[in-house]
Amino acid sequence: MKFGRVKPLDAILATAKAKSLEPTLGWFQLTLFGIGCVIGTGIFVLTSAGAQKAGPGLMLAFAIAGLICIVAALCYAEIAAMIPVAGSAYTYTYSVMGELLAWTVGWALVLEYAVAASAVAVGWSGYFSGTILNQFFGIELPAWLAGGPLALGGVPGGFINLPAVVIAGLVTWLLMIGTNESAKVNAVLVAIKVTALTVFIVLTLPQSEMANFNPFLPAGVFGGFGSGVGAVGAAATIFFAYVGFDAVSTAAEETKDPQRNVPIGLIGSLGFCTVFYILVAAGAIGTIGGQPIMGPGGVPFPAGSEALAQQCALPQYADMLVCSNEALAHVLRMIGFSTVGNLLGIAAFVALPSVILILLFGQTRIFFVMSRDGLLPESLSKIHPKWKTPYIVTAITGAVVAFAAAFLPVGQLADIANAGTLYAFAMVAVAVMMLRKSEPTRERKFRVPALWLVGPATIAGCIFLFLNLPFEAMIVLPAWGGIGLVIYYLYGYKSSHLGKGIVTVVDLDNDPAHIPHP
Template sequence: MSLFARIKPLEAIIATAEKKSLHRSLGAFQLMLFGIGCVIGTGIFVLTAAGAQKAGPGLMLAFAIAGAICIVAALCYAEIAAMIPVSGSAYTYTYATMGEFLAWTVGWALILEYAVAASAVSVGWSGYFSGTILQEFLGVSLPAWLAAGPRAPGGLINLPALVIALLVTWLLMIGTRESAMFNAILVVIKVTALTVFLALTLPQAELARFNPFLPAGLFGGFGSGVGAVGAAATIFFAYVGFDAVSTAAEETKNPQRNVPIGLVGSLLFCTVFYILVAAGAIGTIGGQPIMGPGGVPFPAGSEALAQQCALPQYAQMLVCSDEALAHVLRQIGFSQIGNMLGIAAFLALPSVILVLLFAQTRIFFVMSRDGLLPETLSKVHPKWKTPYIVTAITGAVVALGAAFLPVGQLADISNGGTLYAFMMVAIAVMLLRRSHPDLKRSFRTPALWLVGPATVAGCVFLFLNLPYLAMAVLPVWGAIGLLVYFGYSRSRSSMGRGIVEVIDDIAGAETAIPIDPQ
């Protein structure tokens, strides 16, 4: 009995997809706008300080490196999303190409990715809440032990991050979702705030502040998490969301032309936008890291860095700010506009937490539906009509992570799962080209012989440049997942019991195909 023999019939998945009658209405420009809205937001508001501590002015190069890897990964996503446009994302794609076991590892990694990412955004929101709303507007400062986790001097628990995570969880449990109009307004707020930031900072930028450009070097060494490449591994978080564009391939006019334009165009726009924001921040108040022993930057989010930032000579540095962009504007004399930018982040970030929590519970739901997780996890509340049990469990874990861990470390941990999932998608696309060459593909990844291996290599390269602790989390989490799979999931999965059901959550279609259990 082969461990890799349980492959979900691709025909069943595609049969379900074909029952949806999606109208091709999106053009290249619409896809670009959609991509920009999905990508710009959390990372640039939250991770600018952590990235600068790792790379200094080289943060600009880090954005370019991460953006390039995202572009090749996006092209792989586009082909397979157009072929298999059903729930489950990378988990479903892997199930259809490499089998249940590897699909389990991808789903398990995605559970980690979304939960930890939601914690990271909660911590980022907390910085803007404490700095802009409480201190600047209300003149109130939270006690140190309530404003940050134990790694900060005097810190014990990040209460605002804990509260926002639990509040969003509650909203998701009772069925509240953001509307398309609300999301569009938030996109406008975010892009407008960052555009104003550029208009105010770039004219005041000084070239001298960019020297040295790479204070920690281009490549700090595998597992170091520093240098421009180490920063790229962290701020890769700022690009997550582009895969949502890939899923729109089925609804795109002339997808072979418009999907690459939409994907590459939106990612190029975001990359240039991010580089300019980094240039504006660093060029006005400086972005050199605080160096530790041996001329190596103190790790972002570490207790040692927090102790340095508590000293008067470092307190106003970019790398020490919990609300970096608002802090920059205050430092150059635009306090009120800085506060407005802080409010923009304060308003926009909770919706990101909601989307991440929703995505995580969606993966849980699909895996539970496949029998890989207990059915009770996806039990729907009779009144709220939501999977309230798994949402509550997820929210509790997210809140605990947000309460006790710094944002930089959370982003690094989240990126480990993301990079693994992206790598598996690229492998799945290449395998499908060989196993199902004649299947209809409304979009074909150009030069897959180059783009596919480049995606795999890029994801592995960034993963190896995460800090050792962040790298270790994924295999440890994976080992726990293997215990769950072999102890529970393998014997109870639908494939193991000889039946596979593919249910489309939008159309309500269901396809059941008997199979031989392996």
Template sequence: MIFGRIKPLDAILATAEKKSLHRTLGPIQLMLFGIGCIIGTGIFVLTAAGAQKAGPGLMLAFAIAGLVCIVAALCYAEIAAMIPVAGSAYTYSYATMGEFLAWTVGWALVLEYAIAASAVSVGWSGYFTGTILGEFFGLHLPAWLSAGPVALGGAPGGFINLPALVIALLVTWLLMIGTSESAKVNAVLVAIKVSALTAFIVLTLPQVEMERFNPFLPAGVFGGFGTGVGAVGAAATIFFAYVGFDAVSTAAEETKNPQRNVPIGLVGSLLFCTVFYILVAAGAIGTIGGQPIMGPGGVPFPAGSEELARQCALPQYAEALVCSNEALAHVLRQIGFSGIGNLLGIAAFVALPSVILVLLFAQTRIFFVMARDGLLPEGLSKVHPKWRTPYVVTAITGVAVAIGAAFFPVGQLADIANAGTLYAFAMVAASVMLLRRTDPSRARPFRVPVLWLIGPLAIGGCLFLFLNLPTPAMLMVPIWTGIGILIYGFYGYRKSHLGLGRVEVHEVEIEDIEPPIPATE
């Protein structure tokens, strides 16, 4: 029975120690990894889309999405400290709900990280071609080199997004040469974008005019399931802006003292970014306004739609926040800080690769553990003798992400990535509650307070946001899951180490573990 294949926690921990990754990351590096992934496309690129869905209610949307993430992060913190190995929600589900459901979770995470990494690569390409080449050097790439084909929803005349392809491959190479090296570069990029957002907040908040927040909820709080509008609909989309805190747990196997450092990295990075998001939204809307462009029946035109594009081409909407492709830089230019606005655009261009880096980091670790369990070919789990990184799966993942970025548009990728993420988050909360019943005596360095309340809130919140995604995004999950079930049926079920009885459980002696090389924090 596939639902009966539950891998003992002792076996998971023992396998991780026998074929382990290098423990080099400390709490500061973990927080920076979380912040590096969280602050990026969501706030720099999706602010305009969120405002089109909710207007000034974007602030409430950030709060709603942040609340769901906080309760999910608490569940992540308990289980990641309890099971400090790579694999994130996939590994946790394996130990509680069995191999089949664990496979579906891992497969959903693949969808989340791959689509998100491709989307951010395309977003970076927009800043590179528009701001850097266009504004500062007066150069313009031909359409066939800067966008995907129109048949896939790209720009007319587009064939390949060359900058997106290049940045994805560069980040892949960086990850292959070593985790600690990646963390050091990421720390610099995090400092740049945090400084840029801090400058934005300092310059905009003093110029906020309260009347710009009226009406606060022009599309209402709840636009209806599948519509993607209103504050809740915006929260379902802007949830993408929070994706990344879970990536910290995928680095548990490469973390020094994970029982203490993983909870710090998870909760700390999330709280830091939540405060930033609400302040940035207040500054943007309170200075130049953020009312959506309404369609028939008083319903906002869908973000990214052709109808909205036609409205934005009209003179009266030329300067609207919801029509800007670089919303934050646009706000600063409108309030008289053009030079700083351009610098913020440069900061986004420089910082977005850190988002791609952490997303790729997280996905390769998921693949690594699934291959180590036999559900994917074991050759994917090879660790480089010099770099001590899973170089095979990193290269394969990076090439796939680069191809996706080169030929596919951003479109509604954020919503699709959110669908897979919300499923994985709900499964983590369920795993925590199950482990409290099935293994109550195991040491828990971090315990979720009032789990009887927090756990159901996390599951219910994820389900609620999922149902408020646009219908096409919701449908992607069962389609993608169906593909994954076929792969599992034809390969994973027959090759699984657990199914073949290859379950390794042993007491790990100190001399069995290679001493970690200290990393500079």
């Protein structure tokens, strides 16, 4: 199953050596990178939406998404340790299934990271404007600076979401000046988030009541094809939160001892975050309940819809979990811990930039490797002489994300980002299985146990969640892919280094050299 030109593994490793990023990260930093992205988006942004889709079944939704991510992470761990270069699923696909499919995977990852980073920037802006400026300083940001004209759920009279632009710009600058510096800042932010959520769990679980979990599955397990509701529909949405472990693999080239540290970072961050998700969901639902607001036919109103907003404006629904824009702080206020709730809101405000940081990090590394392969202009992969980072592509990516957060409807696009993510994860599982056949003797510091089961389970799980996304989200992936194919055939196909017969290999002295590839 090969489509187009296949780049040999030795050539991929040699290319990375010839034009490489400086290895500065250890297993602990990698794990924190994963935790930094995973804990944040799902807990602070998607908890209410998940409850509206599944009710108390949100706990099951987290377990479903986590289980699928665990099998995918095992596949990532083997192939990332075997091919420790930047590029994640794009690079892995290039080495096994060919350039055309690799381009489609890279292009899908571009959609995933950009949409997610923009969405979180908008979420951070809400905390900044509503909690920090308004609650603590009594400052009301003018409407024209608080949201873009196209923002979903919109701000009347909005022109630009200035706080979202500022935070995207600051995170971009941080990434440009150095990966190690970014990791240090991220470690502090992760500590704040973990502490805040631990306090939440300690305060809420003892006050949980079993009656709040009944009925456990008010919308059922399966909401139906394209409906996006039920436990599986909620799992398809909150899968957005698990993109963090994928970002860990994009840092493989900048990792010391990647054969050991990448698997630890991948599986460690995912396992830690999945347990946290389930405990926090149990605490939130067990204390104040998490039943969805039902629409016609006993089907929950779509999360983030105007119809749901109208229901939440009614007094009998105003205090429900599904109607809160800051779910966890709301829960604490409802059970008598207002001060702690406000502090948790501050923690979310402080910590969400770490999510943006990791998403931007992953985005720029995908662009960097596609540029290094000639599929995008090579000028994008320039390394700054002092900072040792791909500063040009980082600046461009940051500008695009800031623009989207300022003007476009990105606040509710988690489902769209998931479509690209699920496609990439499935392709990684295929690549691992094919490499076991084509490269059986190559050293593997980490091997997926029972690959005959784990590989197909990953693919089936990704397809399963994709089919449970809202129909509108499902059609975005082929549409975006079509645009990507046009760009590939107009530029990438002709400019590809592999297509020109330029392949980097390692000679007898282990020095990279470019030679024609027959």
